[in-house]
Amino acid sequence: MSTSQQSPALGSTLRERLAASLGQGVTPYVVVVGYVVIASFWLISNPFSTIAFLVFLSSLLAIYYFPIPTWLRVALGLIVLGGVMPYVGNLNQGFLDVVTQAAIFVALALGLNVVVGFAGLLDLGYIAFFAIGAYLWAIFSTPQAANIFPGLAASFPLGSAWFFVFLILGVVAAGLFGVLLGLPVLRLRGDYLAIVTLGFGEVIRLLANNLNRPVNITGGAQGITNIGQPPLFFQPALDALNVQSSPGAEYRMYFYALALVIVLITIMSARRLNDSRVGRAWTAIREDETAAIAMGVPLVRMKLLAFAAGATFAGAMGVLYAAKLRFISPPTFDVVQSISILAMVILGGMGSIPGAVLGATLITLLNLRILPDFANQLVLWRRAGLPIPANFDPVQYQRLFFGLVLILVTIFRPEGLLPERRRRAELKAEGSKDTGEALVQDEQNMVHPDVGIK
Amino acid sequence: MAVKAQAQPLASRQASVGTLRQVLAPIGQIFVFVVGSSLILGAIVLVLALLLSRTQANLLSGVLTVLPLVIIDGLVLGFLYATIALGYTLVYGVLEFINFAHGEIYMVGAFVGGGLGLWLASQGLLAAMHPLLFVVFALLVAMTASGLLAVGIERFAYRPLRNAPRLVPLISAIGVSLVLQDLVRLLAGPSRFNLRYPQLGLSRRFQLLEIPTAAGANLRVAIDSQSLIFIVTSLLMLIALNYLINVTKLGKAIRAVAQDRATASLMGINVNLIIAMTFFIGGALGGGAGVLFGVKYSTVNPYIGFIAGLKAFTAAVLGGIGNITGAMVGGIVLGLLEAFVSTYLTLFTGGRFSGPDYASVASFLILIGILIFRPSGLLGEATTQKV
Structure with a gap:
């Protein structure tokens, strides 16, 4: 604290001076x-x-x-x-779609950020929880559900009014799966957890791909089409106001609003979680597991909570995603998606909420806008005679870009683009020559609660 | 590698016998596990077949006819996983780090071997070559290339992060794996996305035994030459690795670094060099597995590394990670299990469940089960030698 007050001019970089x-x-x-x-x-x-x-x-x-x-x-x-x-x-409908898509990924990145950033558990199968939410709504809003419950065949597909119920159910189901997966593996070391979650993601995708036999539950590789949309409960109001619009445009705006609302809720809950007692326990676990146990943090319970909390975000977004696209199939939920969400979190800065938002937006934009535009540009350049290989289409090489993001960020900017406050302080303290001073400052900044027996 | 040469007494006969035992003992262990798991899985399948044969006629004879084939398939798959798993286990033993990109190193090896085959064929040299000579040549080239690739990856993507928190190099490794997949895809181009190995004319089958059946026609059990090459080569690689780790000075240095990096460096061992050598050995084994895979299954693509790597890691954990024999044993058990599930699940359910897809599910369930009930792996704590 004291350095920033005493000398903004002394030895400050251009950036600091500009900021000042x-x-x-x-x-x-x-x-x-x-x-x-x-x-x-x-x-x-x-x-x-x-x-x-x-x-x-x-x-x-x-x-x-x-x-x-x-x-x-x-x-x-x-x-x-x-x-x-x-x-x-x-x-321009395209831009609204991009922002809606970005909002969906922002919520996913925020959820993964709870697991990876707050609690330090590397989850490589995060997309599985998204798939669970998506398939839940997809199955019950289509005649598909009649295959599972032949006795109740008449009541399926469920009406659009059920959408909001399933938004909640998606949260519950994803959280439940999070607990089920977490219970056995959270006692293990971090890198084992990473591999097991990776395997879990694959299992969920394989099940989605194969559960069309003997009973057709997930529609197999063809996926599920004609998924139900949320209810247009505001239609009477629009009619009363005499607003003319096509159903397509209406739904587009509706999903935009819904996605934004869910993102707002996730941002707020992520912030509240991080500042809560639970959030502090997560930080303690992330920084030093042994010390956390010694301080009385219930390790497995807290890890489980982080795992489940992260999963719930994905479950809700899965329901919304299925309703928006109206079509889902197993390839949407493959491991590259899990890793792209991880890349969003790492790029933005692990543990940082604004970072997750920024990372998710940047990578979605990269995927949907920047890479296609770049591809078009490359075609123009190639026509102009520049030596660009004919088969190089950047849109097809997402893995390359995600991979480069992961490698370059971990090596050159491990704290991410918008680092979390604690991590920034930590890395600064490590970087400064006089570590002792930073430590002393740390000591001064620390709030000493009244400890001891009174 | 700079362990100062000490004035050693001449190796006595006793010492060399001990060495021989050390090098060959794992083979015995592997043999026990091969026979043991085949017998157990076979017995389970037979019992199930007997139970189900009341409703499905001809099931029992069908099960028995394919059984030898399933075991051979399982062994090939098992040796594939085992050879890849060695790379995971070596690196884990030395650095306690899951080299996530190892599956892609294997894939690169497969592509190098296939590319070499195509090039030789285009030069007209392949026809003049004995198929076995080509296999050996491709193995050498691909193993060198994969080993060097692994060393390069270690140098640029892992070494800068060696003192970072555990998860950070893992994330970098995931990045490397994605980059390699797409780089190979880019270099191969769309026409060679599915790279076909040249036809080697290895069509000979070796008859193992002939079982007389009640139906009249004798049941012949034969193994094709590709499978034989696969199994023999990977066994040779294991013996060589065992010799390297347990007998040579390099092996001693690797074991020292695995045990305690700081102390090893105080003893004059160049730790960075030893770690690079470990990556080279692991990468070379992975590349060799890639060529063998190409020779056996004839088509490779840039994405084969991911699932194979995941399975091989499962195998390494199954056998006890950090333990070389364990990795082999784990691979074989996993391979046999997958072969059994993929054939017999389809057979027993009358095709209602597709076996090959659920085989992966089964192996992940095995991974989770092992991690819960026996995190130290099959070969357990007592015999765990850290590399």
């Missing part, structure tokens, strides 16, 4: 509001430009980064996500 000058007086207000306004108008006037879209999305980063009061953050966030984005979505 932008963080004083009315400057941040002007910069952020100006940025949001300019980016919004640019995107509205160019609704098909990917660059304008990226600049517009990064305004959220500006809102997060600059030191402005919370009410302004909330207001600007509402304007960006609740006002401008839906408006742009009417002009």
Whole structure:
């Protein structure tokens, strides 16, 4: 704490100086509001430009980064996500889909962040919980369920009103599977856990692929089509207001809103979890298991809680995902997906909530927008005569990019793009020459609770 | 590798007998496990067949006809897993680190061997070569390439992270594995995504035994030459590895580093070099397994490494990770189990369950079961030699 007050000029980097000058007086207000306004108008006037879209999305980063009061953050966030984005979505559906998709992955990354980042348990089969949620809704909202319960065949498929019930059921089922998987393996060392979860992910995918015989439950390799959509409960209101819109556009906006609401809930619950007693236990386990046991942290129970809590996020998003796409099949849930979510968490910074949001958004954008655009660019360059191999299509090489992200981030920026406060402090203390000073500071910053017998 | 040469007494006859025993003892252990698990699995299958034969006619004779074939298939699969598992177990023994990219090293070995075959065929040299000569040549080239690849990976992706928390190098290893998959795919191009090994004309079958049956026609049990090459070569590789680890000075240094890195370096062992050598040996074994796989199954693709690596890791854990004989034994038990499940599940359920798909499920369940009930593996704590 003391260093930042005593010497902003002394030996500070350009970045620190810039941050200091932008963080004083009315400057941040002007910069952020100006940025949001300019980016919004640019995107509205160019609704098909990917660059304008990226600049517009990064305004959220500006809102997060600059030191402005919370009410302004909330207001600007509402304007960006609740006002401008839906408006742009009417002009260009593609961008709204991208943001919805990004929101789904943000929720998944947040869930995995609870497991990997907060508690330090490496889960390589995370997508399995997503699959459980997705298949749950897919099976019960289609005639598929009649195969399982032939006696109740008449009552399936379930009506759209059940969607919200299944959102909750997805959470419960995923959490239950998390506990079932966690119970046997959480006593083991971390790297064994990684391999077992990887195996679990494969088992769930294999089961989804093969449970069409002898009883057709999952539809096998063909997957399940015509999955039910959520109820349009606001339709009467729209009719009363005389709003004309196609069902397609309506659903698109609806899913956008639903995904945002779920993301908000996940962000809030992740934050509350991290700051809670449980969250502190997770941090203790992550930092030093033996010390945590010595301090009386119930190890297995806490790990199980982290595992299950992370799984629930994926379960809810799985239900939403199935309803949005209306079609699911086993390849959607293969191991590369699990690892891409891991890459999101690692890229953003393990344990950091804003990091998970940023990482998920970046990688989704990379997949859906940047790589396809890059591929088109490559085609143009190749026509112009540049030596680019004819079979190189970047969209087909996601694994290459995810792999490079994982390697480069772990070697060169292990704390991620938006590091968690504790980890940043830790790495700084390690990096500074005078470690002793950092330690002393740590000691000073520590709040000493009243200990001892009174 | 700089263990100072000490003035050693001349190796006495006794010492060499001891060495021989040390090198060959694992073979005996493997033999016991091969026979034992075949007998146990065979007995289970027979009992099930007897129980089910009341409802399904001809089941028993069907089960008995395919039994020898299933065992041979299981052995080939088992030696495949075992050879790959050796790489996991060596690296784990030395660094306590799961080299997640090892499955991809095996895949690269398979591609190098296949690429070599294609090149030789295009030069017209393959036809002039004895098939066995090609196999040996491909093995040497692929083993060198995979070994060097493993050393390179260690140097650039793992060594900078050696003092990081445990999970960090694992994440980097996952990255390496994904990058290798797509790099090979990119280099091979779409036309050679499924790389076909050249036809070697190894069509000879060796008859093992002839069982007279009541039906009249005698049941012939034969093994094809590819399977024979597979089993013999991987056994030779195991013996060589055992010799290397237990007898040579390099092996001694590897064992020392595995036991205590700091002390080993105080004794004048170049720890970085030894770790690199360990990666080379493990990678070479993986690459060799890749070539053998290509020779036996004739088609390879860039994604074969992932599942094979996962199974091989299961095998290593099954046998007791860090234990070389354990890795072999674990691989063989797992391979036999998979072969039995994939054939007999289909047979017993009348095709309602597809065996090959559930074989993977079975092996993961085995992994979870082993980790719960016997985390030290089949060969247990008592005999665990850390590399």
